[in-house]
Amino acid sequence: LGGAGRLYTEEDPLVILSSDSLKSAVTNSSSAWLIQFFSSWCGHCIQYSSTWKALAQDVKDWQDAISVGVLDCAQEENFDVCKDYSIKFYPTFKFFWAHSPPSERGTTYRGADRSIPSVRQLMVNVLQNHTNLDRPKHYPPLEPYSAAQLLPLLGQRSDHYTAILVEEPDSYVGREVILDLLQYLGVQVKRALSSDRPLVDALKLTAFPAIYLLHPNGTHAHLHSEKPLRFFFSSLLRTLPGVQRRLKSSSTSSSGASQVGALPGKQNTEPWRDFDRSKVYTADLETALHYLLRVELATHNTLEGEELKIFKDLVTLVAKLYPGGGSVVKLMETLSDWLLSMPLQRIPYQAVLDLVDNKMRISGVFLGAELRWVGCQGSRAGLRGYPCSLWTLFHVLTVQHDANPTALDNTGLEAEAAPVLQMMRRYIRTFFGCRECGRHFEQAAAVGMDNVQNREQQILWLWQQHNRVNMRLAGSLSDDPLFPKAPWPSPSLCASCHEEKNGVHVWNQDNVLRFLRQHYAASNLSPEYSV
Ligand code: FAD
Known part of the structure; x- marks a missing residue:
């Protein structure tokens, strides 16, 4: 790891990449990647590292769909790879789509806003915009569902919960909650829009975002949340009876x-x-x-x-x-x-x-x-x-x-x-x-x-x-x-x-x-x- 250890360590919830691992990590990967190419001597990179770690923690549960990494261009062993990927300024953020070919050098994010919510929304967009044929099968649907698709589910029995998160059209909460629940079994989250009148009327929802929950036994009701926030919604859904996190099969720090x-x-x-x-x-x-x-x-x-x-x-x-x-x-x-x-x-x-x-x-x-x-x-x-x-x-x-x-x-x-x-x-x-x-x-x-x-x-x-x-x-x-x-x-x-x-x-x-x-x-x- 060399000097990358100074800003980022193995304990951080992200992947520390190097010239040896970058290409194999992103090529034909089953997840997309968001990588920060930084330099350990760049003052801004040093200051920004705590935000990047917080972002990585915030989206840790999304990693089957999109992984977060860092690569230190100040390390001698990484000089060539940073040149190969045309990194001229630090930090540079690059996205790689899932199933990228070896020739792929990533798409650079040029926005000035590097706050956690903005980068997180960008990650959502990358996943949502992957619409061609090689879209990974495990990517959850991020587009809104319509009343015609959702209302027939009411009253049906199922082997899992279905949470319908209804939100304003410009809200990201629904997509973030869908990704937060990606590693959980027993609940499916679908989003819908508050502008969908037939749905909103049928579910009798008046304030947004809100979750309408379909239980496995066919009953359904508005799911009360103390606050209409992503953390509350995700936490409520994760703790529904029978909902479980899928265990990683590989060995971990445990x-x-x-x-x-x-x-x-x-x-x-x-x-x-x-x-x-x-x-x-x-x-x-x-x-x-x-x-x-x-x-x-x-x-x-x-x-x-x-x-x-x-x-x-x-x-x-x-x-x-x-x-x-x-x-x-x-x-x-x-x-x-x-x-x-x-x-x-x-x-x-x-x-x-x-x-x-x-x-x-x-x-x-x-x-x-x-x-x-x-x-x-x-x-x-x-x-x-x-x-x-x-x-x-x-x-x-x-x-x-x-x-x-x-x-x-x-x-x-x-x-x-x-x-x-x-x-x-x-x-x-x-x-x-x-x-x-x-x-x-x-x-x-x-x-x-x-x-x-x-x-x-x-x-x-x-x-x-x-x-x-x-x-x-x-x-x-x-x-x-x-x-x-x-x-x-x-x-x-x-x-x-x-x-x-x-x-x-x-x-x-x-x-x-x-x-x-x-x-x-x-x-x-x-x-x-x-x-
Ligand atoms: P625990 O984490 O043991 O929590 C017990 C109870 O405390 C919870 O049920 C909850 O009621 C309450 N609780 C939970 N979080 C908090 C909180 N933040 N503040 C106050 N109360 C809380 N295991 C490893 O695999 N690797 C490690 O490095 C590791 N380090 C450990 C270090 C210490 C000092 C200890 C005591 C344990 C460590 N363990 C480690 C074990 C691990 O933390 C858990 O204790 C164990 O996996 C059992 O988990 P649990 O689900 O019962 O909840």
Whole structure:
């Protein structure tokens, strides 16, 4: 990758091309391509890189139809290819149609407006204008349907939902939602125009854009959306019952997830536990601690030095911040007192296990002895479970620390600006079984964790980092089809968390913070299914 790594890295949701890969990527490709030829010494390219990454993220789900790439013309190895493609100025944007011949050198975009919505609309136009015979079969229809085509579908049964998105003629929302749903099975999106009176009258729609939803069982109705925005429509359709993301068959960055996911769980033989996504379940938190203490740490025969210190600190942190008192807090307090009273520099882990399993059970303080996921249940073994519960535990701890600012006083942990995050970082780095996850988390922590100044930022940093992971893993092998990874909280959990600014989805961080404080609060914990 050479110097391209300076502006763009493998972690970005786009393809970094070079003289070796450009031609083979675009020639006879099943998707169209939009490529930015840049130069890593061009100041504007450097500034623009964050917009380009945001664009690539914004249209990540369109990649079967159109891929986004970059090529650094300042790299010596790329001099010839940039000359061959006549790149004279930076950045230059070029489109390549699907099924391009080897001689194709792309069409240069000469517009001055490089904002995300404009480039996105251009991408839509490229796909829509590919009308000749070699238009790829998997391209979705982007032209509007008419009342004559759509009204006969009403009342018909089908094996999928049909969403009719009715919009003003100059709106792009319909086509963007169609492309957002390209990788999803179980729903087809068709667009129609608000100027189509027979359709609008028959569906009794009055405001646009709007979605009229035909259910598989033949019933149909207007689909209510809190806000008439692309993000809300796409999110609503993706979360319809039975709608699933098609899984990529190739290997992805999820390599580590199989390690963390391969738990000795019984979840596929156990009966399904119904749960409410707007709640947090103590059963998940307890099971996280059960797994952490009895399985993850138990692979270490002895704890000494830095490992022992991290373990002691974690136990203290949980003892002080775990919500609601009860058995878990009692156990952690006893464990913490015991660890602090031990003058030893080295503790055999079996002694910890004995304490957790036997001595405490006798005194009536114990942690569930089995894996009992609720909000972290996976649709099959190996999905969700422990890593899900670990995220949940640390989110709860950040919110509890905010609610109880003095809880860590006199523990030695209070000196740090973000003790919960720093503890999580140390735990993940030292003990978390998924090494790949640990490497990613450490990279993120190295960049931004030390800038966290207070308890509010601590809550938001973890939320933001978790969303970055969600976006990276969406559609990968660790993505449970029943719980597809997506920006969280979804509009259905928190509509006021989402806004649109200049055509791009943005978070309302004040409302996100309010939501997280409520969601991970002690009062939102459900004891259902807990031991
Ligand atoms: P999870 O992502 O585990 O989320 C659990 C629950 O938290 C969700 O159900 C939701 O209720 C809530 N939630 C979701 N997003 C947010 C948010 N932004 N803020 C607050 N709450 C939220 N797997 C890999 O394959 N590669 C990795 O590099 C990787 N890194 C990881 C790093 C860490 C620190 C951890 C703890 C896990 C990592 N994993 C990684 C595992 C992965 O992130 C998921 O935990 C796992 O795939 C299970 O996913 P899930 O669908 O249960 O949801």
